[in-house]
Amino acid sequence: MTDLDKTYDVAVIGGGLAGVSAARDLRDRGHSVVLLEGSDRLGGRIFARPFKGLPDVSVDFGGTWVNTSMQPLIRNEISRYGIALKEDSDPGCSAFHTGGVLRSVPIPAREIPDLQRALTRLRDASLRFTPGHAVTSVPVRDLDISVDDFFAPLDLPAATRDLLDAMVVVYGGWNPGALSVFSFLSQVAALGNEPDAFYGALTERFVGGLHVLLEAMVADSGVEVLFRHRAVAVERGTTGLTVRADNGVALDARECIVAVPSNVIRHIDFMPSLSLGKVKMVAENHMSRAIKCAIRVRNLAPRPFAMGSRGFHMICSGKELGDGTEIVYGFSSEYHMDFDPRDRERVQDWVREYFPSAEVVEVDFHDFGADPLLDGTYRIDRPGEAFEFLTVMNEPEDRIVFAGTDVDDSVWRTWMEGALSSSRKAVGVVTENLHRHTA
Numbered sequence: 001m002t003d004l005d006k007t008y009d010v011a012v013i014g015g016g017l018a019g020v021s022a023a024r025d026l027r028d029r030g031h032s033v034v035l036l037e038g039s040d041r042l043g044g045r046i047f048a049r050p051f052k053g054l055p056d057v058s059v060d061f062g063g064t065w066v067n068t069s070m071q072p073l074i075r076n077e078i079s080r081y082g083i084a085l086k087e088d089s090d091p092g093c094s095a096f097h098t099g100g101v102l103r104s105v106p107i108p109a110r111e112i113p114d115l116q117r118a119l120t121r122l123r124d125a126s127l128r129f130t131p132g133h134a135v136t137s138v139p140v141r142d143l144d145i146s147v148d149d150f151f152a153p154l155d156l157p158a159a160t161r162d163l164l165d166a167m168v169v170v171y172g173g174w175n176p177g178a179l180s181v182f183s184f185l186s187q188v189a190a191l192g193n194e195p196d197a198f199y200g201a202l203t204e205r206f207v208g209g210l211h212v213l214l215e216a217m218v219a220d221s222g223v224e225v226l227f228r229h230r231a232v233a234v235e236r237g238t239t240g241l242t243v244r245a246d247n248g249v250a251l252d253a254r255e256c257i258v259a260v261p262s263n264v265i266r267h268i269d270f271m272p273s274l275s276l277g278k279v280k281m282v283a284e285n286h287m288s289r290a291i292k293c294a295i296r297v298r299n300l301a302p303r304p305f306a307m308g309s310r311g312f313h314m315i316c317s318g319k320e321l322g323d324g325t326e327i328v329y330g331f332s333s334e335y336h337m338d339f340d341p342r343d344r345e346r347v348q349d350w351v352r353e354y355f356p357s358a359e360v361v362e363v364d365f366h367d368f369g370a371d372p373l374l375d376g377t378y379r380i381d382r383p384g385e386a387f388e389f390l391t392v393m394n395e396p397e398d399r400i401v402f403a404g405t406d407v408d409d410s411v412w413r414t415w416m417e418g419a420l421s422s423s424r425k426a427v428g429v430v431t432e433n434l435h436r437h438t439a
């Protein structure tokens with residue numbers, strides 16, 4: 001039961017991984033915390049639910065893979081709650097569509113030196129980031145250029161470029177010419193400066209889906225969660241602030257963590273207004289509109305893997321069902337304007353571009369872009385925007401701290417590890433503010 005007359009130490013807006021972990025950590029430190037979540041579930045861009053027509057088969061439609069040896073914050077959470085993980089098995093069959101040719105290897109042998117040149121360029125640029133330090137604390141602003149501009153000096157041949165572009169679209173969710181290479185490079189740094197680890201390093205998943213972790217965090221801390229409370233206004237005064245929800249509820253708090261996707265920050269009315277820099281940075285959406293389809297297939301060797309320039313830029317195994325069918329994930333982007341991920345026939349055509357004998361039994365999909373509380377997938381910036389965005393969003397703002405993977409200035413930004421990293425930082429700032437304001 002919410003005590004409307006009470007002044008909470010902290011109001012947290014947004015019940016994704018960042019918001020939940022921040023609320024939990026503040027409770028652990030003895031603070032009173034209320035968490036407002038606009039929808040009726042926790043997790044935001046983490047979303048596990050049964051596959052269409054298969055009530056016992058849970059599928060992760062959003063965040064899925066982790067690497068516990070490279071991601072210390074995820075590793076801590078997993079061991080704290082004793083959560084079981086499953087390691088992906090190697091693919092049972094592979095197909096690549098690069099340079100206009102369907103092939104069983106990523107590129108023709110004659111292009112191997114070109115691919116090596118491209119990987120070396122990625123690696124060398126990634127060495128300029130320093131994992132463990134904010135990406136904006138090192139002089140890397142000149143790397144905030146488009147993916148096209150980054151590779152242009154190499155004059156890469158078609159198949160190599162198709163392979164690299166497929167990696168970019170899967171991760172970036174849009175056309176490589178329109179995306180900054182900055183986040184890709186920081187991630188190569190996170191992956192030990194190994195660009196080829198980009199798609200082979202995150203191979204562990206949560207048994208039973210990722211919501212297991214979020215539920216454990218809330219149960220453990222006793223954080224008060226208010227579902228269907230969409231924050232619409234944050235009014236700051238001299239001694240505290242009031243958060244107003246769309247259902248008329250108003251809650252008083254001393255400090256506030258805003259842990260919502262960057263695309264929806266502008267729908268909250270901040271009074272007084274946020275700094276001009278922040279207002280400018282959240283005025284329009286970032287570029288990424290990724291699509292992740294869950295596809296039940298048959299007539300396909302187990303655990304397929306595909307990558308290339310066709311409609312799906314990557315296909316990988318989801319879950320073997322043991323009845324001759326398997327759920328696979330197909331990754332694409334809304335920039336293929338004419339594609340409807342719910343259209344079984346169309347999805348089948350796209351799968352057959354890599355695996356001609358495959359039969360698609362059913363397709364399922366969660367439209368993160370159509371969800372007004374998320375409005376997109378993971379933040380990828382326009383060229384020239386990434387460094388500025390991270391700098392500005394992490395600047396102090398009286399009584400308000402932003403959190404969430406979109407604003408995380410570690411090398412793990414965009415991933416779940418980034419959500420945890422941003423939350424840890426926000427908790428540190430808020431704890432300091434609470435001490436300062438009560439001193």
Ligand SMILES: Cc1cc2nc3c(=O)[nH]c(=O)nc-3n(C[C@H](O)[C@H](O)[C@H](O)COP(=O)(O)OP(=O)(O)OC[C@H]3O[C@@H](n4cnc5c(N)ncnc54)[C@H](O)[C@@H]3O)c2cc1C
Pocket residue numbers: 013014015016017018019036037038039041042043044045046061062063064065066202229230231232259260261264268290291292368373374376377378403404405406414415416417418419
């Ligand atoms: C398709 C897809 C695949 C992914 N795959 C991976 C992967 O394999 N591995 C990995 O590490 N990461 C992956 N990610 C990224 C990962 O899911 C995110 O990094 C992480 O979930 C972000 O957490 P967050 O707390 O920052 O934000 P979110 O999860 O977006 O949480 C924000 C919350 O705020 C709520 N909200 C919004 N506005 C308001 C408001 N006004 N008032 C109250 N509540 C509000 C939303 O409903 C939401 O619950 C994937 C993401 C997607 C979309």
